[in-house]
Amino acid sequence: MRDRGSVVLIENKKVALIKRIKGDLLYYVFPGGGIEQGETAEQATIREAYEELGVEIDVHDCFAEIxxxxxxxxxxxxxxxGEFGTGQGEEFSDENSETYIPMWVDISDLSTIDIKPKEVAEKIQSLFN
Structure with a gap:
């Protein structure tokens, strides 16, 4: 069990997600990852956004805690x-059997995809209803 920091990036009524394909499974997650020794949750979120998305971010309020x-x-x-979609984290290495695809997803489509955690997606959608 490891604590994680993730980012919720919203632009033009779209949210940044990572499409993950793992064998027969297809689902979406928010960009983020484990908090390393000596890091704060905010620092981990900034590092993971760069590794997974290729972007530098400012971090604001904690939107959700799960x-x-x-x-x-x-x-x-x-x-x-930075440039969205240019992440170079270990997730993208050729040795990894999983597929990671950074993408923008319309907020109105969040209820139609398998997104983890669903609670965060629902909270985002509630802001735009």
């Missing part, structure tokens, strides 16, 4: 640099 295999923190953020 208990699942440790604490998961979801921070609102803004892109301040």
């Amino acid at each position: 208990d699942f295999k440790g604490k998961q923190f979801f921070f609102l953020g803004n892109i301040v640099g």
